[in-house]
Amino acid sequence: MTDHFSCEEITVRLHQAMSAARDLSQDDVANIEELVQVGELLVAYETLCTQLYEYDIVLSASMIEDLRLAGQRLGAASMYAEVLLENVADET
Numbered sequence: 001m002t003d004h005f006s007c008e009e010i011t012v013r014l015h016q017a018m019s020a021a022r023d024l025s026q027d028d029v030a031n032i033e034e035l036v037q038v039g040e041l042l043v044a045y046e047t048l049c050t051q052l053y054e055y056d057i058v059l060s061a062s063m064i065e066d067l068r069l070a071g072q073r074l075g076a077a078s079m080y081a082e083v084l085l086e087n088v089a090d091e092t
Helices: 007-020 026-037 041-054 061-074 079-087
Strands: none
Touching: 007 026, 007 041, 007 061, 026 041, 041 061, 041 079, 061 079
C-alpha cells in the first residue's frame, strides 16, 4: 500500500470508513459527503475522524491506517487518526 493516495483514492477511503461506521448518523454522513462533493477533502477527513472519535465508533486497524495515510496525504494533523486507535476493533 502506498502513502501517496490520489484525491480519488482518498475519496474512496472516506467512503469506505463511512460505510464501515454503522453508528455514524445520517446527518454526519450527509455533511461529510457534501464536503467531499465540493472538494473539501481535508475538512471532510477532519470531520469524519472527529465524529468517529466522538461517537466511539470502532473500526479495524487497517481502516484506521488507511485513514491515517489519507490524512497524511491531505496534510492533516496526525492526532485525527491517532485518537481512533482508542477504539480499534479486535481482529483476532
